[in-house]
Every structure is written in C-alpha cells, then in structure tokens.
Amino acid sequence: MASLLQRRGVSSLLALLAGALTTLTFAPFGLWWLGPVALAVFYAVLQQTSLRQALWRGWLFGAGMFGSGASWVYVSIHDYGNTGGPLAIVLTVLFIVAMALFMMLPALLYRLCAASRLDVVAFAGAWVLGEAFRSWAFTGFPWLFLGSAHVESPLASLAPLGGVYLVTLAVALSGALLAKILLARVWWLLAPLAAVWLIPLALPTQWAGPSGDEVTVSLVQGDLAQLSKWTPEGQRDAANTYFRLTREQALDSDLVIWPETALPMLEQQAMPFLQRVQSTLPADSTLMTGIMQRDRNGMFYNSMISLGEQPGQYRKAHLVPFGEYLPLESLLGGLLQIFNIPMGNIGAGGDDQPPLQAHGLRLGVAICYEIVYPELVRARAEQANALVTISNDTWFGHSIGPLQHMQMAQLRALENNRYLLRATNNGMTAIVAPDGHIMRQAPRFEPAVLNGTIRPMEGLTPFTRMGSWPTLLLALLMLLPGGILRLRRRDPHAH
Missing domain, CATH: 3.60.110.10 (Carbon-nitrogen hydrolase)
Structure with a gap:
C-alpha cells in the first residue's frame, strides 16, 4: 500500500478523488462518516513528499472539493446571472482554481511540521488553521468546512463547546489516526481514535x-x-x-x-x-x-x-x-x-x-x-x-x-x-x-x-462566550512539536 501511494499519478488521482469525496459528507447526501475517510486518504498521499509535491496534492484535493461541492456557482452565474454558457464555465473554473489554492496551506503547514511522532496531531492542527485562514482571507469563504456536516453525528456536542473548528479538528484527527493505523499498523492508536468519537457522546449539547x-x-x-x-x-x-x-x-x-x-x-x-x-x-x-x-x-x-x-x-x-x-x-x-x-x-x-x-x-x-x-x-x-x-x-x-x-x-x-x-x-x-x-x-x-x-x-454556550480562539490556539500548539523539531534538525548547533 505504501509503495503504491508513492507513485505520483496514483497519489495525485487519490488527492483529487478524496477532495470530491468530501462533498458527500454534506447535505443533501449526509454521509458525514466519509469526512475522516477523505482526510485519511489526504494524509496518506502527503507522506514522504517534497514541499512542491505536497502543495500540488493540496491543490488537487481542493479542486476535487470545490469542483464538486461548489458546483452551484455555475447555476448562479449562468441561469440567473445572464451569462452565456461558455463564459459561465470559464468563470466557474476560475473560481474553483482559485479556491483550490487555499487547500495548499494545510498541506504546506503539515509538511513543515510533520517531523515528530505527533505528525497526526500536526495534520489536524494544520487542517483547522487552513480552514480558519480561508474564512478570513479576501473577506472569506467559509463554505464546505468539514465540521459543518456533523449537526447530527456523534461529534455534534463539540459544536456548542468550541464551534465548527472544534468539530473539524476531531474529523481531521480521526482521519490522520485512521490512516496511521492502516499504513503503519500502529494498533494502539485505536484507543485515541475511539476516544475522539466516544467522549463527545458524554458531553451535553444544551448549555442554554x-x-x-x-x-x-x-x-x-x-x-x-x-x-x-x-x-x-x-x-x-x-x-x-x-x-x-x-x-x-x-x-x-x-x-x-x-x-x-x-x-x-x-x-x-x-x-x-x-x-x-x-x-x-x-x-x-x-x-x-x-x-x-x-x-x-x-x-x-x-x-x-x-x-x-x-x-x-x-x-x-x-x-x-x-x-x-x-x-x-x-x-x-x-x-x-x-x-x-x-x-x-x-x-x-x-x-x-x-x-x-x-x-x-x-x-x-x-x-x-x-x-x-x-x-x-x-x-x-x-x-x-x-x-x-x-x-x-x-x-x-x-x-x-x-x-x-x-x-x-x-x-x-x-x-x-x-x-x-x-x-x-x-x-x-x-x-x-x-x-x-x-x-x-x-x-x-x-x-x-x-x-x-x-x-x-x-x-x-462555551463557544458563544469564548468564540473560536481557544480551538485555533490549540491547533497552533499542535503544530509546535514538529515545527520546533524541524528547526532543530536544520540548526546543527541546537541542543
């Protein structure tokens, strides 16, 4: 499996398909459990890649995600924007190409901070920070956040606790853990994977x-x-x-x-x-x-x-x-x-x-x-x-x-x-x-x-009181171990 994933054509195709798979997690399909599966595939294709390869696969993932999940942009431009078919297609493709660029950021952050044994934690942190950046940059486009699909999943109780970013964090961590278990056969990681899904069941959904x-x-x-x-x-x-x-x-x-x-x-x-x-x-x-x-x-x-x-x-x-x-x-x-x-x-x-x-x-x-x-x-x-x-x-x-x-x-x-x-x-x-x-x-x-x-x-709710910053701070801290270790490896005088 690991050797197959190292083939550039295979990995690129899997990145594109994994991005498209995320659309099925949202309404009207409601297959929220596919979110961790899609991110497990994305985590897998980022292993042992150069920064350039990681950026390319991040863009492909984004192209699959927005090409399928935001296809409604064409309807708005063509059917109701009085725009001809060819021009509407061009504008829609340009929109998808531009939005896919945002998915290069979590791939980049992960590759820069994946130097420690906590690389699954770094992956989850990188993904959440990528979503947060997308919600802010150029006035933001917070559409297709993976946590949005989990209104009725076992992770729903995390939303009033830390908002959509905390739900997304759980989805991304689940995906990385799942991939690590299957690729490296690190079976003890089944315990934290189960905890991610069982702990929210014990939390209240109502704080008001x-x-x-x-x-x-x-x-x-x-x-x-x-x-x-x-x-x-x-x-x-x-x-x-x-x-x-x-x-x-x-x-x-x-x-x-x-x-x-x-x-x-x-x-x-x-x-x-x-x-x-x-x-x-x-x-x-x-x-x-x-x-x-x-x-x-x-x-x-x-x-x-x-x-x-x-x-x-x-x-x-x-x-x-x-x-x-x-x-x-x-x-x-x-x-x-x-x-x-x-x-x-x-x-x-x-x-x-x-x-x-x-x-x-x-x-x-x-x-x-x-x-x-x-x-x-x-x-x-x-x-x-x-x-x-x-x-x-x-x-x-x-x-x-x-x-x-x-x-x-x-x-x-x-x-x-x-x-x-x-x-x-x-x-x-x-x-x-x-x-x-x-x-x-x-x-x-x-x-x-x-x-x-x-x-x-x-x-x-805790989220209404404190907002998203505790989750975003946690995501940043999840990147630190790998980031610090990477810097030390580059500095021969570090102790």
Whole structure:
C-alpha cells in the first residue's frame, strides 16, 4: 500500500478523488462518516513528499472539493446571472482554481511540521488553521468546512463547546489516526481514535435553557421568479403574493417574517404597503421583512426591518464580493455588468448593530451569506435570545447550494443553543431547534407559510462566550512539536 501511494499519478488521482469525496459528507447526501475517510486518504498521499509535491496534492484535493461541492456557482452565474454558457464555465473554473489554492496551506503547514511522532496531531492542527485562514482571507469563504456536516453525528456536542473548528479538528484527527493505523499498523492508536468519537457522546449539547413565553411565528415564502422579480409586473406580483399569504395563513401569529428582498423595491416605495399589511395584523403582532434601503447619500443597503410596537432595522454587514460590491472597482471596471444584478454596489452595515426585538425576543440577524460565518453569528447571539436569517437562495436554483446553506444555519443554531428562524424566497424555509435539528420546514419551490412556535433562550454556550480562539490556539500548539523539531534538525548547533 505504501509503495503504491508513492507513485505520483496514483497519489495525485487519490488527492483529487478524496477532495470530491468530501462533498458527500454534506447535505443533501449526509454521509458525514466519509469526512475522516477523505482526510485519511489526504494524509496518506502527503507522506514522504517534497514541499512542491505536497502543495500540488493540496491543490488537487481542493479542486476535487470545490469542483464538486461548489458546483452551484455555475447555476448562479449562468441561469440567473445572464451569462452565456461558455463564459459561465470559464468563470466557474476560475473560481474553483482559485479556491483550490487555499487547500495548499494545510498541506504546506503539515509538511513543515510533520517531523515528530505527533505528525497526526500536526495534520489536524494544520487542517483547522487552513480552514480558519480561508474564512478570513479576501473577506472569506467559509463554505464546505468539514465540521459543518456533523449537526447530527456523534461529534455534534463539540459544536456548542468550541464551534465548527472544534468539530473539524476531531474529523481531521480521526482521519490522520485512521490512516496511521492502516499504513503503519500502529494498533494502539485505536484507543485515541475511539476516544475522539466516544467522549463527545458524554458531553451535553444544551448549555442554554428556555426562558419566557412561547412566541408564535409565521415564515412567509413567496416563491417568485428571480429573473422577472425586479420588473414592474414582478413588483406587483410580489406585493400581492406576500399580502395574500400573510392574510390567509399568518394573521394569528405574534411574529411574521418575510425573506430577503421579499418586495423588490426600496423601503421608501414599499413602506406605505408594509404599513397597510401591519395594520391588518393584530395590534401586538410584528411584521419583519428584508428590504433594500437607500440613505441620503445614495448608498444602498441590504436590510431587514421590523414594524409594529418595536420598530428597528439591521443592515447586512458582511457583503458578498462581486455579488453585492465590486472589489478593486477602479481596476476591474465594468466586470459586474456581466451579471444581471439589480443593485451591484451596496454599503455595509456596522458590526455592532443591536438585535431586533419583538414579544420578548431579541433576534440576532444574519442576512443570507452571513449565516455561514461562525464568529459573526456568535457575536449576534451574545446579545440575542433567538436568531433569524433571511435569504434569497433562488439564485442557486435546484442545485445543492441551498441545502448546504441550510445545514450551516443549523450548525449556527447548535453552536449558540438558540432557536433559529430561516425565511427564504423559495426554500429552505425552516424553524431550527437549539440543538440544530429542523423542527418544521416548508416545501420547496412553492408559495408557503410555515407556522410554529419558539421560546427565548437564556444562557451562553462555551463557544458563544469564548468564540473560536481557544480551538485555533490549540491547533497552533499542535503544530509546535514538529515545527520546533524541524528547526532543530536544520540548526546543527541546537541542543
């Protein structure tokens, strides 16, 4: 086996296939147990390689991962971005090539710090630091983190303890231990491998408890066509659809939530209509909706507002590059014109915006893509007793993208032990329990209203209190023994 892995063609192919295998761990496939298997293969193909070979195999792993797991990018660019097939393919391939570069970092860190007998520990630390770097660099792309697949696995209890990075750490360590056991026949490593999976079973998943009365909620899903949404006819259709669904199925709720840009118009234009809808609800009910705002300086904001007794607003703080704003606009010029996006350049809201409030709920808000950032949502959850996220996943059609997006939202609920309300334009609209499980879900690709109840949650999980830094510090410490030993070997005067 070891000699076979040293063949360059075999190892390169295995790295590519192992990366593709990770996609099966996520929704909708749910084969979370394949995560350690994929990383066991990756660990194996990195053995006895030069730095150049390690970087190449890291890139191949990334190409397999993003080529399969982020294939939905093509749907967004081609089907809804008004981009021709050949150009959409080129842009998708460029995206995959660029994202795969990030997977060279854990391969590099591992090869630099694999000099000790604790190389399995170094591998796990390198992988986690690689994911952390990817969540930060160039505004970040924290998609396909291996820990996100484990909402319903035996490792789930690690999420409220240390967040997605701690779950990922367990997955990566499991993969390295598994490979070491099979390649080197070091059978005593079965004990720590078993401990990685058995210890979480003894840990609680709930660190917070319900406090306060039940609140009835209605999440309204209009299922409007994206391509015609911003036309005058589409605006009228949106107003009629959301008013009708609310009047017919949501009038008895304390809280009614419409999704991101439910009404394809500016707040100033929509406000008379929204106030009319609010007036049809019971006196103590609250209507919340996603809406585009424009300030006095002409800057647009992707926002969520609440009407009723406690009006408020939240403006999206973490924007999507090339989707909501154009990085290096002076250099890239008219690139954004390739895409058919109604409002390309959007301003960012502040990081310290307070929760929206209604009926004893302090709702920490995340708009669309923001929900995939664990630290952003954690900061919101510190001040909130429930979470709400609105999204327009219509951009991704029938691809696997919205299903992965939903799974990451579930993990945010679990990390912070908060009920999470997710209202979308065409699915996945759902109510998520504090343990990350979906309580109720609306059917996809049809108009619907999802009714249910939630309660405020009080108390903070260890992750909500401390964030990701303890796990990242642990990952860094896991690299130190090998790194120090490597430096000593290079220095003949070291003692």
